Each structure stands twice: as structure tokens, then as C-alpha cells.
Amino acid sequence: MPLSEKCDQMVIPIQRNGTDPSITNSNDAASPTTNGTAPRRSKSLWLRRCGADLVEVSLIVTSSVVPFSIGLYAQNYGSGEPLNPVLATTYKTIAQTLALPARQNQQVTPATNVLWTAALFAPLALGTWQLYRLGKTGQTLPQRWFGVKVVTTKGTPPGLARVLLREAIGRWGxxxxxxxLIWRYVGGYPSFSVMAVLSGFMLLGEAAIALLSPSRRTLHDRLAKTRVIDAHKTLPIATIGFPPAPPRWLNQTDGNGIHETLPHLAPNSPKESHQLEREPNFYSQAGRGTVKKKTQWQRLRQFWVQNSIPAWLTVSFASLVGLWGSYVGLQIYNQTQANQRALEQLKNQVFIALVKQLSATTTAAPEDRQAAILALGAAKDDPRVVRLLGDLLSQEKNPAAIAAIEQVFVRIGTVGLPELQRLNQSLSQELEKERYDVDAQEYKLVQQRLAVTKVAIANILNLDSNQLNRIDLSRTNLSQSTDIQALFALVLDNMDLSEINFQRARLTGASFEGSRFWGAGKDKHLGTFDDSFADLSGADLQEANLTGAVLNNVSMENTKLIHGILNQANLSQASLTGANLSSAKLIGASLEQANLENASLTGADLTEADLTKANLHAARLARVSAVGTKLESANLRVSDWRGADLSGANLSRAKLESANLSDTRLAGTNFNQAELQGASFRNADLSMADLQGANVAGADFQGAIFALTRALPPDQFIQTQPDISISARVKGVDFTTAKNLDQRQLAYICAQGGRHPRCP
Structure with missing residues (x-):
């Protein structure tokens, strides 16, 4: 083939601007009017590109969802442990960003910890691998399947840096x-669903930009200077932009081989001008730069020169202005410091005078001493006043002076709470020692001082309820006192106590009716990462009134709530591990997803309470009244319900493996789809109970009542059949491995459609 014909087949347009042309297919380069297949090819490429993107996202999402779902299922088996630090930190970061609810002391199984860690790192590893392939080859695995490829405008793979710019910033960022930003500052916060919808619209909008562009390039392609092409089509030879040929006169030489630079043309001749306009020097143009703009200082200097303003005059004026400003500022500073020193000196003089008047060696009258104590309230900003009041209270014996100290503490407010807490703890310890001493007068005096700290703390909490930020009352004694010398009862009804630490505090007989122990944080929205929660772990709340209290997500591990009143209280997702709620009243209370593992609820009243998905593993619930209680999907493994009344309770899909339900009343109880392996139903009343779909393998039914028979009249001696309307529903239930079934029970099971090898 002649060389001229080969050159004719090569697409190498020569450009005079030195830039690279866009890479196109020779077939695609045809005009739509001359080649009717071009629009269909573009549409097919666009659909395949969308399909590849969808598969890419699906693979990454699946790599996280699958191990996460398995880990969620594994939560139902095994003992709990805290989230590992990586998961805890990651969840905290995501929760802070997306305003997700905070999780307090979340417990998971070891298998869940491992699987959720895999769910975190699997999409990261898969995404990194896909980005690496995209940078090196121009194709991810799904893009290879769909036959699309990402290249630069020069036809080369994009490289890692360009891929990160394209994907992390342009496509997603x-x-x-x-x-x-729209969700957080314009509207929709803190609803995560609104954020998800907005993100979907933005991603679709970013991709839809390609539909408005003739080159079908999205925003992230334009940002990274890439394009998506059909990987199955042969590309033409890359076009190259060559510089224009130099003018002929540039190649002219004299006889010695030296180039002549227009020696034959006169300067500024018409021929030269025409030659330069027709064939501009490409290389000289490439080296030209843009004219820099003058800076503000350069323009000011030019103004000085043009207007003949001497430089020394300008510098002198600026120096005078600077000296005058410095002098005025120094005088103001000195005067401020002098005023502060005078004020501090006056405070010191007043404080010293009051200390002298309150010293133990003074001979001042009781009235003057009481007046001096009250005068300390005027200096409440002085931190020494708080400590002085504490020292006075620990030594004062005059009841009137002790009452005055209490008034000053209340006037000072929350600033005095740390000192009151310290005094309260020390006086409580002293009271325990004095209890066994014979000095009754000293015991009453300590008791009175302790009562003063209790009353002062209670009054401060009530009067400064809007300033209760991060208050520490841990190990504080605020228990009810009925002694005539120190009557006290803590009443904090209908208050926001979400930022108070009551850890191991003594709150016996306190009233928190309608109070909130869970509050909104700085964003003023409940259910977000910055919510505040009171800490009641280890607290003594015996006989406390928490009716209608909001205790969602509150930490109450090992808390004593014996004889407590929690009717209609909201304890959903609260942590009550090891808590003692014996004889407590929880009528209508909400305990959804609450953690009551190893808790004691002996004799408690759970009538119509909601314990859906609650964790009651190994809980003690003997003699509980749980009539109409909701226990769907609850974890009741190894729990003890002996003598309890669960009439009408809903235990569908509950996990009751190895639970003890001996001597319980289960009339009308719903056990549908429940896990009852190894459970004990000895002497239990199962009349009208629904056992359909339940797993009763290994369950013990010795003495259990499946159906009640009607009482016989005095003159009737023939036994009647059980009343079906008050009988247990056992149709389809497999009793093959059930234990201790007698003949009467087997006859009933077989008659009602149950399954057993002895059934005919």
C-alpha cells in the first residue's frame, strides 16, 4: 500500500493552538444527520454507565449490610460485652455528624463485635480496591462487566490522584x-430520612448534568478532566497538536550556514508586517505571560510620586498617630488595673472584717454573728466565701446561725453545690459514727447540720433549675428524714434533671414525679448525639416516686428501686442491669428494649407494662403480676417466673429457653412462635394459652393444666370433656421431646391437633 494511502487512514488533525483534541471514535465523529446510529450508541453507553454505577454502589453496600445483619442476629446468642474501641469511636463520629441517637453502655456479643468490625472495614477495603483498579486501568470490576471505561482527555488511564478527585470530591463529596449543609442549616435537621432524600436528589442532579452537555460529561468528569468511553470499540490514533511551521525566512542561511533573521527586510516594512501577521511566532507566544495587576501598595506609591508627597512627611504623621494611640491605650489599661486592684482591696478588707467577727475568739453577740454570716452573701463572687461557709457549718452550734448559713448557701446558688456536697458526705460519715456514741446532743447537732446541707441543695436545685449544667451530686445523702430534729423530703417534680450525676446517691423517699432525666443537648433536639442523660447507677431510690418520669436511655445499673413507684414511667432503652425493683409498681410503664439482665423484680406489678424486645436474661420475677404485659421478642432466657401471673400477656416470639414458669398462671397467654426449649411449666395453668408455632423441645409439663373442666353437679358421676373455649391452643405443636406429659395431657394434645409419637 502506498504511504500516502496509509496516511489518509490516520486521523491526525494538525492544530495550530498546541492543545490536545478530545478523543472520539471515527464512527461517532459522524454527524447525527448522516449516521442515524450515533444517538443510539450514546444512549446505550449512558445506560451501561448507569448500570455499572448501580452495581458498584450495591457491591459496597452489600459488603457492609451482610456482616452487620449477621451480627445483629448474633445479638440473640451469647453474653454481652462493650463495643470495641474502633466501633465505639466510629459510631460516635457518625452520630455526631448525622445527629443519630447516642447509645449508652451498649452491650453486644463477641461475635457481633467481630462481625460489625468486618462490616466497617469490608466496604473500605472493597472501595479502595475499586479505586485502585479505576486509577490504573480505567475500569472498576462492574465497569468491566458493562464495557465502559474512564480515560483522560488524552486517552490514558486517569491515575490515582485524578480518581480521588473524581470520586471522593466530584462524585460524592x-x-x-x-x-x-442544606439539611443542617436550612431545614430538615435532625431527621436522617430528610438527609438521605436530599443526598439522593443531589447525586441525581450531579449525574443529570451530563444530559445537558453534548459531550455527555458529568460534573465529576469535568472536574477531573476525564470522560467515559465505550471499552469495546477501537479508538483512532490519538490526535496531536503540533506547533505551526516556522516561517521560511527563519530557515534561510547565508553561505556560512548562519541563519538570517530577515536581514533583507527593512524595519517596519509592509512585507514584514504582513509576514508576522500571517505566520506568528508560536514559540514566542508560548513564552508570553499575562500582565500582572498592580497591588494596593504599588498604586499608593504611584499616587505619592505623582502628587509629590514627601515620604518623610507621611512617615512622621503615621508615627505621631501610633504614639498617640499607644499613650491613650496605656492610660486606659493602667486605670483599669488600678480600679481592679482597688476593688480587690476593698473585698479583702470586707472579708477580713467578717472573718474577725466570725472567729471563735470573738465576743460578738449571737445577733451580730448572724448578721455577719448573712453579710457574706453580698460577696458571693468571692470563692473564699464558699469555703468559709463550709467551715462555719461544720463548727457552728447555734441553730439560728446554722439557719443563716443555709440562707447564704441558697443565695450563692449552684456555685456552692460542690462545697455542700463535700460537707454532706463528711457529715453523713460522721453521723454513722455518732449513731453508736452515747452523746445524744452531738448526734442531734450533726443530724441538724446534715439536714441543712440537704435543704440547701434541694432549694438550689429548685430555684436555679435553669442553670443545672453538669451538676455532680454523686454519693450525696438526700434521703428522706422523719426525725423531728431534721425533717426532710426531697421534692423535684416536673424538672429537667438530665445533667445531674446522682451516681450512688441516697435518694430514699424522694419525689421525681414527671421529671426528665433525659434532655436535649445544644442542638435543642431530642434523640441526637448530644442528648444529656442523668446517671442513676448505684443510687438508692427505695420508695421513691417516679410516676411519669422520663428515663429513656438512663444508666440505672445496680440501682435500688424497692417499693418504688414508676407507674407510666418511660424507661425504654434504659440500662437496669442488676437493678432491684422488688415490689415496685410499674403499671403501664414503658420498658421497650430496656436491659434488665440479672435484675430482681420479685413481687413487682408489671400490669399492662410494655417490655417489647427487653432483655430480662436471668432476671428474677417470682410472684410478679404481669397481666396483659407486652413481652414480644423479649429475651427471657433462664428467667425465674415462679408463682407469677401472666394472664393475657403477649410473649409471641419471646425467648424463654430454660425459663422457670412453675406454678404460674398463664391463662390466655400468647406463646405464638416463642422459644420454649427446656422451659419448666410444672403445675402451670395454660388454659386458653396459645402455643401454636412455639418450640417446646425439652420443656417440662409435669402437672400443667391445658384445659379446665366444668365443675360436676352433685348428682353427676361421669366426667365431661374439657371445655374447648377455655383450652390451650396446641394445633401443630410438636411435643415429641417434651417431658413429663401424662396420659390426660397426651389425650388432649392429640385431640387438639398437637404432634406426639403416641398420637394415633
Missing amino acids: IPVGVAF
């Missing part, structure tokens, strides 16, 4: 970032 900008659309999701804009959606986040």
Missing part, C-alpha cells in the same frame, strides 16, 4: 456536602 460535593453533592453530599451540599445536601448536608
